[in-house]
Amino acid sequence: MxxxxxxxxxxxxxxxxxxxxxxxxxxxxxxxxxxxxxxxxxxxVESGPAGGAILASHMANRLQEPKLVSFDMGGTTAKICLIDDGKPLLSREFEIDRAHRFIKG
Known part of the structure; x- marks a missing residue:
C-alpha cells in the first residue's frame, strides 16, 4: 500500500x-x-509527533526555555513530549493498534 x-x-x-x-x-x-x-x-509511523518534538526542542533552545511541553493532537489521538534541558525525552514504546481502551498494548 x-x-x-x-x-x-x-x-x-x-x-x-x-x-x-x-x-x-x-x-x-x-x-x-x-x-x-x-x-x-x-x-x-509516529513521524508527525517526532517532528513536533524536534521543533519544540529547537524552540526551547531558541527561547532559552529548557523545559517545555510539546502537544500533538490528531483526529483520534493525542501525544505529549516533555522537553527537558532543551532536549526531547525519548521512548521506544508506542501502540499501533489496540483492542481495549486504557489497557497497555
Whole structure:
C-alpha cells in the first residue's frame, strides 16, 4: 500500500519538475528517501509527533526555555513530549493498534 502511494508521489513530483530528492521523516526524527521509506514503511509511523518534538526542542533552545511541553493532537489521538534541558525525552514504546481502551498494548 505505501509503495503505491510513494511511487505515485515520486512520479507526480517528477512530472511537476521537482529535481531535488523527496525526503520523509521517520519516527526517530531522521530523514529517508522514498526508496528507503518504501522498503521500511513502518519507520514512518509516529513521524508527525517526532517532528513536533524536534521543533519544540529547537524552540526551547531558541527561547532559552529548557523545559517545555510539546502537544500533538490528531483526529483520534493525542501525544505529549516533555522537553527537558532543551532536549526531547525519548521512548521506544508506542501502540499501533489496540483492542481495549486504557489497557497497555
Amino acid at each position: 505505501m509503495k503505491g502511494y510513494l511511487d505515485d508521489l515520486d512520479a507526480r513530483l517528477d512530472a511537476a519538475g521537482f529535481t531535488c530528492p523527496c525526503l520523509l521523516m521517520t519516527s526517530a526524527g531522521s530523514l529517508v528517501t522514498i526508496e528507503t521509506a518504501t522498503r521500511f514503511p513502518i519507520r514512518l
